[in-house]
């Protein structure tokens with residue numbers, strides 16, 4: 088008997104059937120991957136399981152018993168836990184407090200103990216959990232000081248502490264470094280060995296093939312096929328997802344770099360907590376060239392892009408665009424001068440969630456013709472027309488341009504930002520993790536667009552945690568380590584091994600980082 | 601379960617004040633019964649004072665005018681993510697500046713009246729300027745500064761009216777006040793116009809020029825917020841500051857502008873009281889409208905159209921309180937309690953609904 092069975096689930100949103108008669112099951116002790124294009128209905132299905140949406144039709148069975156799930160609290164009571172992509176942790180609380188938060192009452196039934204929280208016995212229980220699952224963390228550190236991978240571990244501990252038997256991971260690896268992904272898949276094995284069931288959603292098919300026992304492909308709300316990992320290949324899954332063959336290869340002709348577009352000189356910058364994140368960094372990007380920044384996340388890539396996109400707290404150094412010193416310019420001046428920016432943290436910087444797609448599509452250019460007329464009157468028709476054509480060009484799955492951005496699937500939200508920035512006719516495109524959370528077909532399309540931009544003579548600065556992405560797009564690769572560029576290599580001489588070596592700070596002799 | 605989230609969302613948002621209103625009525629009846637009055641009598645009293653004859657209905661409309669302007673003033677700042685709690689002080693000051701222009705300038709009405717309106721806006725905006733600049737320049741939270749500026753305004757006006765601008769002969773009245781406002785600046789009434797349209801309202805009701813001011817404010821604000829690029833930036837900043845900054849918006853500049861505009865609108869709240877009803881300025885012009893404006897803006901969803909509804913609702917509730925006091929044995933103080941309670945209930949219901957909707961939406965973000 089499966090641990091969990093969802094039968095014939097249908098969920099309709101205005102203008103879309105997000106789940107159309109979906110049946111899905113999960114055995115104890117397996118990792119079941121759910122894959123499909125952006126907007127296929129993966130997150131919706133899991134939100135139904137987690138009680139965030141009620142299904143229009145269909146039933147949920149736990150251990151063969153039909154049940155209904157009224158909300159997240161109820162879901163966890165029934166043994167279903169979800170690790171969100173944006174963690175639900177209190178940053179200033181310690182790991183221990185985060186884990187017991189909201190559960191402290193249940194675990195101390197006596198009245199007196201309700202007043203006095205017996206942290207010692209709770210701590211012992213959690214320590215035992217950590218050991219059994221190999222999820223060691225420092226219980227007393229505040230969560231905000233922990234790397235993303237460890238925070239995710241805390242999320243998992245939280246669910247285990249509450250007795251989760253089914254764990255749902257919706258794109259958990261998008262924010263992790265390769266090392267952290269390794270750690271996560273080890274955790275998966277530990278958990279399944281104890282008989283827990285795991286649902287794993289990802290757009291990275293290599294990962295899926297690595298960790299999944301079974302793979303289910305969903306397309307436009309319908310289940311296409313459920314297959315065992317044995318015999319599954321990347322190409323086969325991609326074909327099933329998209330409904331037509333996917334190339335998975337980029338045609339990227341050698342660049343002929345022309346004049347210099349971007350130059351940063353001796354940049355030194357600190358983050359909000361005063362830690363040095365860029366130290367004396369210099370870099371140039373030319374028209375018709377893609378420069379890729381490789382590096383383990385947190386080595387200053389984010390800040391480098393930010394200093395170019397906005398007026399950051401630069402301690403010293405200069406930023407030049409086409410020879411002009413733009414260090415003191417604000418975002419609007421920089422955008423007007425031709426800088427477009429696909430931000431890394433799209434939820435924080437990318438979209439006005441309650442605004443229409445049309446409004447979001449012109450953000451950054453919303454203040455000038457053709458989108459406004461005299462006296463600043465907004466030209467709704469021009470805005471909507473532009474949005475419609477961009478939605479079509481980028482194959483953004485939505486009922487229409489008046490749909491609010493929050494109603495789009497995660498990947499389609501990202502496509503909106505990418506479409507907006509790429510269509511801004513920039514002379515310099517800053518692309519941070521441009522394909523994160525985006526499906527395989529859209530990834531291919533975005534690659535083509537980036538290469539196209541280069542061929543049109545634009546300068547592109549690309550930051551990505553995905554080495555394959557860097558290697559297939561870049562004409563020149565720079566490796567960042569501790570706020571510096573420690574290695575630079577032309578594409579035809581670049582090897583993955585060499586780059587990986589420098590990413591770990593090899594040259595500095597502390598490769599245990 | 602068949603309803604989808606966003607359809608439910610729109611429905612709830614529209615219905616929430618109505619739900620709140622009926623919840624409030626039920627509680628009102630409970631209280632009325634508790635103090636020993638019949639629910640039927642209470643309802644009759646309320647209907648009588650509000651819809652008993654055309655003049656009474658017109659009074660509801662008349663009282664809604666300053667409430668409406670107050671609601672729009674607060675809403676404009678809210679739209680930009682600025683919490684202007686200082687509307688109270690801004691209208692005290694705006695009204696004072698306007699009164700000075702009304703008292704000391706000699707002009708034909710066609711110029712004098714618009715000038716008075718402009719002066720009120722300038723006064724209100726000036727009083728908002730310091731908190732606005734402190735916010736963007738020094739990061740001082742506007743809730744603190746505007747509350748402080750409310751106190752300053754009230755006592756400053758108190759002082760000014762008592763001393764330098766006191767217009768009273770000795771022994772004339774106990775209420776300190778300025779000199780009388782010039783005839784040319786006084787707001788006439790539109791009652792004749794409404795009577796001509798067949799609405800049989802009495803001459804004593806104040807449907808004066810401030811109604812025109814309120815309508816103009818509503819229309820202009822609606823256009824600015826929903827049709828102009830500036831309004832788009834205002835709403836965008838109110839929704840997500842970081843996103844707006846990344847889109848190249850000059851967040852501080854827009855917030856300061858919205859703050860000043862909010863203060864400018866606030867300056868207009870006292871016009872009816874000063875220029876149509878009293879004909880002079882006193883620091884005792886109806887207080888508390890600035891705070892009512894916060895609730896009115898919230899219930900009206902910060903939209904100039906929604907605020908028409910919420911301002912009328914507020915005015916209705918006030919009158920209902922008077923009605924209870926007048927026609928039933930519900931004691932005076934209880935009727936105030938009831939009015940206050942109804943407002944709270946409506947605000948809370950509304951806020952609960954809005955929060956519920958927001959939660960639904962948050963969950964959808966993934």
Ligand SMILES: Nc1ncnc2c1ncn2[C@@H]1O[C@H](COP(=O)(O)OP(=O)(O)OP(=O)(O)O)[C@@H](O)[C@H]1O
Nearest residue numbers: 100105125126127128129130131494495496497498
């Ligand atoms: N709250 C909502 N309101 C309206 N439509 C929605 C809502 N949530 C999802 N949808 C729509 O339902 C469809 C499925 O969305 P879902 O988020 O399940 O996709 P997904 O498979 O998780 O995609 P991605 O890989 O991009 O995250 C999409 O077309 C989306 O636009």
Ligand SMILES: [Mg+2]
Nearest residue numbers: 130496497966
């Ligand atoms: Mg999703």
